[in-house]
Amino acid sequence: MSDSFRLSEEQELFRDTVRRLAEERIAPRAAEIDETDEFPWDIHALLAQNELMGVGYPEEFGGSGGPIEFAIMVEEIARVSASASLIPLVSRLGAIPLFIAGSDAQRKEILTAVVRGERQMAYALTEPEAGSDAAAMRTRGARDEGGWALSGTKRFISNAGIADTYTLFAVTDPEGKRGRNISAFIVRSGEPGFSLGRTEHKMGIRGGPTREVILDGYHASADDLIGKENEGFTYAMRTLDFSRPTVAAQALGIAQGAFDFALQYSRERKQFNQPIAEFQGIQFMFADMAMQIEAARLLVYKAATMVAAKDPSVSYWAAIAKCYASDTAMSVTTDAVQILGGYGYVKEYPVERMMRDAKITQIYEGTNQIQRFVIGRQLTRSGRPR
Ligand SMILES: Cc1cc2nc3c(=O)[nH]c(=O)nc-3n(C[C@H](O)[C@H](O)[C@H](O)COP(=O)(O)OP(=O)(O)OC[C@H]3O[C@@H](n4cnc5c(N)ncnc54)[C@H](O)[C@@H]3O)c2cc1C
Numbered sequence: 001m002s003d004s005f006r007l008s009e010e011q012e013l014f015r016d017t018v019r020r021l022a023e024e025r026i027a028p029r030a031a032e033i034d035e036t037d038e039f040p041w042d043i044h045a046l047l048a049q050n051e052l053m054g055v056g057y058p059e060e061f062g063g064s065g066g067p068i069e070f071a072i073m074v075e076e077i078a079r080v081s082a083s084a085s086l087i088p089l090v091s092r093l094g095a096i097p098l099f100i101a102g103s104d105a106q107r108k109e110i111l112t113a114v115v116r117g118e119r120q121m122a123y124a125l126t127e128p129e130a131g132s133d134a135a136a137m138r139t140r141g142a143r144d145e146g147g148w149a150l151s152g153t154k155r156f157i158s159n160a161g162i163a164d165t166y167t168l169f170a171v172t173d174p175e176g177k178r179g180r181n182i183s184a185f186i187v188r189s190g191e192p193g194f195s196l197g198r199t200e201h202k203m204g205i206r207g208g209p210t211r212e213v214i215l216d217g218y219h220a221s222a223d224d225l226i227g228k229e230n231e232g233f234t235y236a237m238r239t240l241d242f243s244r245p246t247v248a249a250q251a252l253g254i255a256q257g258a259f260d261f262a263l264q265y266s267r268e269r270k271q272f273n274q275p276i277a278e279f280q281g282i283q284f285m286f287a288d289m290a291m292q293i294e295a296a297r298l299l300v301y302k303a304a305t306m307v308a309a310k311d312p313s314v315s316y317w318a319a320i321a322k323c324y325a326s327d328t329a330m331s332v333t334t335d336a337v338q339i340l341g342g343y344g345y346v347k348e349y350p351v352e353r354m355m356r357d358a359k360i361t362q363i364y365e366g367t368n369q370i371q372r373f374v375i376g377r378q379l380t381r382s383g384r385p386r
Pocket residue numbers: 122123124125126130131132133155156157158159202210360363364365366367368369370373
């Protein structure tokens with residue numbers, strides 16, 4: 001993005017391309033994905049065929065584009081199906097620890113395969129007793145012959161079961177300082193000691209699997225350690241800084257999709273002998289929705305720009321973008337349901353699905369209370385970052 005707060009011509013063209021694909025090939029599947037709650041392998045194949053699984057990955061591994069292009073793509077896919085937008089989003093969340101600290105061999109092996117659509121990734125941080133307080137995790141990595149034996153349960157893991165490669169965090173120095181005692185590992189499904197636990201049945205983002213990952217004496221070799229021993233928690237938090245703008249983009253897409261549908265509907269639906277779009281009460285709702293969406297979009301690009309620049313203030317901007325865009329998604333989708341009246345509340349129309357999908361964006365990758373904590377701590381301790 002240039003200083004003029006406009007996307008480049010190439011970026012706008014890229015948006016048009018993704019929008020066309022999303023409208024033609026993903027939108028017709030969106031209600032079915034929600035209804036069946038089955039992972040849409042066909043959409044993963046579609047994204048890979050169109051080289052979209054490589055957006056936001058380094059060129060040396062077959063990727064293209066950076067954080068802004070990735071945000072544009074996620075927004076456009078989420079505009080028609082939040083569940084489908086999770087396909088590139090979650091794999092990249094799992095891959096970011098490798099961007100940050102992976103070895104050349106790890107990156108080459110794994111990222112190349114993800115870009116080609118041959119592998120999918122997941123990010124396993126949360127545990128039953130360690131959600132917002134992730135440093136309280138209990139999964140343990142104990143030294144064994146040639147590496148570590150990993151044991152513990154990770155909960156709410158997106159892509160669990162369909163991903164074959166996980167970045168997983170475990171305590172490797174139980175006596176060590178909190179947050180300085182955790183290491184990051186590559187974990188592969190199908191190996192001894194790896195199993196899946198319960199499947200969550202969710203309000204929204206159905207079709208995006210969320211399951212427990214259980215490790216029981218899983219052997220991670222020395223080559224499976226990501227970066228330095230006991231530095232894993234830093235990588236985990238940095239990963240969230242880099243990924244939150246993408247959740248913000250997903251929320252923005254959900255909001256835009258609900259807005260677009262409600263606007264069109266309001267022009268067609270007549271009551272009191274006129275389109276409901278003519279009522280000032282409805283127009284003011286659209287004005288408020290549009291203001292929130294436009295502000296959220298600027299914040300998404302601002303945060304993505306900070307990620308691209310590896311700016312020291314990235315935590316602050318990522319938290320602001322994620323929190324504001326997800327609050328926008330919740331508020332805009334709720335208003336879209338209201339604008340459709342009774343028709344908004346039934347499954348024949350997509351806005352009730354969008355409202356259900358919006359809710360998770362206020363919860364995952366750190367709840368919005370945690371985002372406000374990150375923003376508030378920055379401001380009160382060090383002031384607004386430049
Ligand atoms: C569908 C789904 C997908 C997910 N995907 C992944 C994934 O792929 N990988 C992964 O590792 N995790 C994943 N998560 C986990 C998610 O990030 C956590 O659910 C989230 O961080 C909150 O943790 P918790 O659910 O344990 O809530 P808790 O931490 O128990 O929080 C409960 C409430 O207390 C509030 N709270 C907690 N601490 C504070 C505080 N200090 N100040 C103020 N309020 C506070 C919270 O905001 C919340 O409202 C996923 C969750 C879901 C539901």
